[in-house]
Amino acid sequence: MKDQLIKLFSSPKLFVYSLVWLMILVTIGTVSQKDIGLYASQQKYFSSYFFTFGFIPFPGGRIVLTLMLINLISMMFKQNLWKMKKLGVIVVHLGGIMLLVGAGLTAMFSSEGSMVIEEGSKSNTVDDYHITELAIINVSNPNYDQYTIFGKPLFSSGNNLMHENLEFDITILDYMDNATLETAEGTSKVGFKGMLSNFNLVELDRDKDDMKNKPAIIFQVSGTFSDTDGIYGLIFGQSVPATLTTNSNQYVMALQKKKTYLPFAIELEDFKKVMHPGTEVAKSYSSKINLIENNIPRPVLIEMNKPLRHQGYTFYQASFIESPNGEETTVLAAVNNYGRLFPYISSIVMSIGLLLHMLVSMPALFKKKKS
Numbered sequence: 001m002k003d004q005l006i007k008l009f010s011s012p013k014l015f016v017y018s019l020v021w022l023m024i025l026v027t028i029g030t031v032s033q034k035d036i037g038l039y040a041s042q043q044k045y046f047s048s049y050f051f052t053f054g055f056i057p058f059p060g061g062r063i064v065l066t067l068m069l070i071n072l073i074s075m076m077f078k079q080n081l082w083k084m085k086k087l088g089v090i091v092v093h094l095g096g097i098m099l100l101v102g103a104g105l106t107a108m109f110s111s112e113g114s115m116v117i118e119e120g121s122k123s124n125t126v127d128d129y130h131i132t133e134l135a136i137i138n139v140s141n142p143n144y145d146q147y148t149i150f151g152k153p154l155f156s157s158g159n160n161l162m163h164e165n166l167e168f169d170i171t172i173l174d175y176m177d178n179a180t181l182e183t184a185e186g187t188s189k190v191g192f193k194g195m196l197s198n199f200n201l202v203e204l205d206r207d208k209d210d211m212k213n214k215p216a217i218i219f220q221v222s223g224t225f226s227d228t229d230g231i232y233g234l235i236f237g238q239s240v241p242a243t244l245t246t247n248s249n250q251y252v253m254a255l256q257k258k259k260t261y262l263p264f265a266i267e268l269e270d271f272k273k274v275m276h277p278g279t280e281v282a283k284s285y286s287s288k289i290n291l292i293e294n295n296i297p298r299p300v301l302i303e304m305n306k307p308l309r310h311q312g313y314t315f316y317q318a319s320f321i322e323s324p325n326g327e328e329t330t331v332l333a334a335v336n337n338y339g340r341l342f343p344y345i346s347s348i349v350m351s352i353g354l355l356l357h358m359l360v361s362m363p364a365l366f367k368k369k370k371s
Contacts, residue, residue: 010074018068025061037208039130047107062107069100085364088357095350102342110339113257114318115266115332122267122292126313126334128258132215132236136166137252151258155217167246168223176203179216179235193221193230194242201233217255260336264293264311271320271328285320287330302332312336 008014029045036044044051048060059067072093075081081090113126131152138146148165155175162169181199189197201216216235221228224246234242234255242253266289273285284304290297291310302308308315318333 006074006077009070010078011071015068015071018064018071021059022061022064022068025064033208035208037206037210039210040206040208065100065103069097069104072097072100085360086357088353088355088360091353091356092350093353095346095348095353098342098349099346102339102346105339105342106337110335110337111260112336113260113334115315115334116321116329117266117268117287117289117332118327118329119268119271122265122290124262124265126260126262127256128260130210131258133256133258134161134217134219134234135254135256136163136170137254138165138249139252140249161219166251167249168221168228168244171220171222172217173220173231174201174218176201176216177206178204178213180204180214181235191230192233193228193244194232195238195240196231196233199233201235215255262311262313264291266290266315266332267292267297268330269299271330273320273328282320285317285330287317287332312338314340 025045029041032045033041044060046061049062050057051060052058075093076090076097111126111128113128115123115126117123133152134150134155136148136150138148146165148163150161150170152175154161155172157172157174159172160169161172179201181195182202184198184200196218201218203216207213214236216233218231218233220231221244223229226246228244228246232242232244232253234253236255236257238255244251244253268287268289270288271285272288274283275281276283286301286303289300289302289308291300291308292298300308302315302317304317307317314335314337316333316335317330319331321329321331323329
């Protein structure tokens with residue numbers, strides 16, 4: 001049974017078929033970007049295990065890459081491979097395994113987000129580009145705020161959210177990937193609280209540019225047995241925060257991008273930009289920052305082609321915001337890629353493997369040529 005499984009999963013045909021299907025996925029994913037956008041295309045075809053056309057399921061990118069990894073690992077168990085003359089082939093296989101393992105680490109654990117810092121301010125949080133979360137913040141204590149976070153996978157309609165930090169229960173009524181506010185006219189608003197007492201949340205088609213989508217959520221608060229109970233709504237980026245009061249506790253509710261808290265902080269000391277002559281278009285811009293760790297500041301300059309790398313994070317100078325009164329704000333792209341070094345190492349390993357295979361094969365080639 002063991003030998004049959006190794007024979008099945010180590011078949012070169014499996015690798016070839018997987019590679020062909022991966023090429024088809026790249027073609028389909030590239031074409032579909034026109035209709036659904038880059039991020040949605042990546043999620044549907046490359047970051048999924050399965051996707052469907054109609055009612056027919058097809059393997060997604062993660063299944064294909066997993067099969068390719070299993071195929072390469074299974075080949076290492078073939079007895080006829082472990083010979084001196086195939087040393088180069090073994091090293092090439094190891095390099096391929098490292099490359100796929102690195103891709104898996106990147107897909108599963110890496111994150112991308114932004115850090116927005118005004119001049120003279122500092123921040124230690126990174127906001128994810130795509131993932132949304134519901135934050136319930138207890139602001140009653142003057143010394144600290146207590147955060148209770150619920151992630152997007154919990155936003156299914158009818159799902160109940162409970163936590164020991166909260167004096168009430170939350171029932172999800174609706175979640176929208178993209179929405180807008182419209183003034184409520186002539187409709188009964190009994191039981192609606194906060195902004196829903198004056199506005200309606202209207203779902204919109206998902207924008208192809210995921211950064212332009214404004215997610216929204218509607219939920220019911222119960223268990224306080226007071227006027228606080230009712231139906232609330234939140235939309236990403238709303239200017240007026242939603243509040244809720246129970247007994248002696250006051251809560252602020254926000255629908256926000258997932259926040260990652262760093263063990264260090266970045267303080268923007270000075271932001272500079274250079275404009276193209278005679279235009280309002282920025283030619284280059286940079287941020288002079290203080291990297292604060294253990295209360296010790298270290299000056300660093302982040303430029304457009306000179307990122308900051310620290311504790312697994314890479315901070316790129318992405319853009320800037322300039323207010324009408326002249327205040328400048330830097331926008332840093334923050335990337336945490338656990339598999340960042342794997343492509344470089346695996347490329348070196350595979351190159352060494354090809355070189356070894358060539359050196360091992362050369363005597364046989366010269367002998368054949370002489371004969």
